[in-house]
Amino acid sequence: MSAFRSLSVAILKGYLRDKQAVFFTVFFPLMFLVLFGGIFSDQSQSKLELTQVGNVSLIDQMPQATRDAFDDAFEVTKVDDVQDALDRVRDGDSAVAVEQRGKEIVVHYSDADRVQSSVAQGTLQSFVQTANMAATGMVPMFTYTSERVEDESLQTIQFVTPGLLGWAIATSATFGAAATLVGWRSTKLLRRLRLAPVSTRSLVVARIGVTVLIAMVQMVIFVGLAVALFGLELAGSWWMAVPLLVCGTLSFMALGLLAGAVSNTVEGATSLANIFVLPMAFLSGSFFPLDGAPRWLDVVSHTLPLRYLNDGMLDVMVRGKGPEAALIPIAILLGFATVVLLIASRFFSWETD
Amino acid sequence: MIDDVRKTYGDLRAVDGVSFGVGTGEFFGILGPNGAGKTTTLEIIEGLRSPDSGSVSLLGRSPWPRNRELLPRIGVQLQASAFFERLTAREQIRTFASLYGVGTTSGDAWLARVGLDDKGDTQTSKLSGGQLQRLSIACALVHEPEVVFLDEPTAGLDPQARRNLWDLLSSLNDDGRTVVLTTHYMDEAEMLCDRVAIMDKGSILELDSPTALIRALDAAVRISIAPNVLALADARQVDGVDAASADDSSLTMTTRDPAAVMSDLARRGALTGLQVRGATLEDVFLTRTGREYRA
Structure with a gap:
């Protein structure tokens, strides 16, 4: 085996056998992906809970086309007793309760979750109006259709995957570089290698190669899981994320080397790496979008490498921009x-x- | 090999004008207490540090700056256990073997030679101090270097482990290899080295074979016997005795004519618990520095 290959293998084995490192660089960010993907995709897709008291002709006698639209919006539970229905609203099991008194449709709501209840009320109103309109037999003058600017499929998972992947890569590259430098220096392995006929270049390239390999594996796991479980849809030039990740890895390794160069102990280096990485992840939109962030925060965030990695990955993986969008990042x-x-x-x- | 080498750190003269040469196939020792400048001297010879002044020639070349053609010809064992994290003993030595362009068989052979075959699949973090030292010696020798440098290979080991390691160490120059070793154990230098440089405070005090150094001292021999076999006053009268002293555990006589003392003691039938102790390198150190040797 060549010196370069055996160094790479030694570094890779050292990483894979460090259960803590594998957990924090791969599984921990993955847990966030599952958490965010799970929570938010449920919310965006889920229907509003509606409790129907007895017979409500508006709902029961809808034409089939309207009924389909209604079922897309509401999950209907039928109860016979008004009191049961009110309890369900009070407990938050149901966004609204609907009963019919003669020609009057009465909607009971709670102020506990105003967003849900007002969305439910608005939607119900539009169904009432549609029914009224149909009853007069008039052809509506205007019809209303809403379309989102982005890809139709854009959901939370689309935003979350690139950001969390960026954070995962930043963590493993920064910590890997910092811990290797300090660890090898304190065990004198670095000195021992200087006394072996191995070039500094092989050593550096082996270390970078292993980190890039880990980054690629992280990408495959992240994107694979997001596609398989949470319906992530990749845009055309997603493959540009590969060179982006390689360059991101280099940036974060440089950060890690800086942390390692100024600290004397592995503990010191990893806490310093933490101080770099965690705030950077927050400020770079890894956990939540920065669209609503104040101006100064936006300025700060544009001094951080992770911001450019995240933006670049969003552009090519999700927003459907061309490969050239990755060049500036x-x-x-x-x-x-x-x-x-x-x-x-x-x-x-x-x-x- | 090295000539008038000096290295200063601030006010500290770590190495202050050290010169010596080591012959091919020699087992050479640098002996001295901690902080004497042994390791710094070794690092300058290996090419890890540059001397402030003076010159070093290793196998006819200068080791500084880093000379990659020289490195395959030397083997180095450092004080700390310099290993890759979380690799097994066999993986460590095979990795080092490939750094030197040597096959895995050589790695396995050295692992066996230092008696670690059965620990081959154990991660280095789970090896004992003695086993780690053996492994790092094997890693230093895996490419069969012409010269091997061992920096305190027995430091921190218990006496039993040290003695076990001596057998291995003394065999290292059997096939004509040059061995340079630093140690702060007097007995180790005496036992292993063909020649010893005794260092203190950055300079070499003495340089010769251990036996020549001790002989040159012309030091007294100490003979002790069990207490109460002989009265202290009688002991002073024994032929050849220069001085005598007694404590609870023994009666000790010093002499420059041990043969006369022994035959007189035999005549008196006072040989119970006999112990004879010649001078050691410790006495050489004591004589030269006026200080008790403290490793």
Whole structure:
């Protein structure tokens, strides 16, 4: 086996056998994906709960086309007693309760969840009006259709997957580089390798290669799971996420090297890496979109490499932009890596003392 | 090999004008207390540090700056256990073997030679101190270097483990390899080394074979016997005795003529619990520095 290959294998085995590292870099972000994907996709798709008291002719006698639309909007539970229906609304089991008194449709709602109840009321009103309109036999003058600007399929999972993937890559690359540098220096392995006829380039390329490989595996797991379980739909030039991730990995490894270069202990380096990565993930929109963020936050966020990685991945994976949309983020990530490496090299020393 | 090497850190003269040469196939020891400058000297020879002044020649070349043609010809064992994280003993030595372009068989052979075959599948974090030292010695030798540097290979081991390691160490230069070892154990240097440089405070005090160093001292021999076999006053009268002292556990006489003392003691029938102790390298250190040797 060549020196380069055996170094890569040694580094990879060391990573795979570190259960804690594997958990925090792969499974932990994945848990967030499942959590976010699960919670929010349920919310956006779920129907409003509606309790129907006795017979309500508006609902029961709808024409089939209207009825389908109604069933898309509401999940209907039928009860006979008004009191039961009110209890269901009070307990939050149902957004609204509907009863018919003669020609009057009465809607009971609770202020506890105003959003749900007002959406339910608005929707119900429109059904009442449609029914009234139909009763007069008039052809409506206007019809109403709403269309979202983005891909029809755009859901929470579309936004969450690239952001969380970016965070996962940032974590594993930063921590990997920091822990390797400090660990190898404190066990004197770095010194031992200087006394072996192995080039610094093989050593550096092996370490980067393993981290990039891990990043690619993370991408496959993340995207695969999001597609399989949560209905993520990839846009045409999603493959540009690969070079984006490679450049992102380089940036974060540079950050990790900086953390490793200025600390003497593995603990110090990993806490410093934490201080870099976690706020960066928040400020770069990994966990929630930054559309509503104040101006200053937006400015801060545009100094962070993860922001560019996330935006770039969103553009090519989800927003359906062309491959060229990734070029500027790639350039910025590479520039960031270069600058941080230069800073790190000023602090770097082969020895702990 | 090295000539008038100096290295200063701030006010500390870590290595202060050290010169010596090591012959091919020699087992050379650098002996001294902690902080004497042994490791720094070794690191300068290996090419890990540059000397402030003076010159170093290793196998006819300069080790500084890093010389990748020289590196395959030397083997290095460092003080700390410098291993890859979470690899087994066999994976460690095979990785090092491939760094030197040597096949796995050589790695396995060295693993067996240092007696770690049965620990081959154990991760290094679970090996004992002695086993780690053996593995790191094997990793230093896996590519059969011409010169091997061992930095305190027995430091931190219990006496039994140290003695076990001596057998391995003393066999290292059997096939003509040059061994340079640092140690702060006097007995170890005496036992293993063809020649010893005794270092203190950055300089070499003495440099010769252990036996020559001790002989040159012309130190007294201490003979002790069990207490109460002989009265202290009588002991002072024994032929050849220079001085005598007694404590609860023994009666000790010092002499430069041990043969006369022994025959007189035999005549007096006072050989119970006899112990004879010659001078050691510790006495050499004591004589040269006026300080008790403390490792």
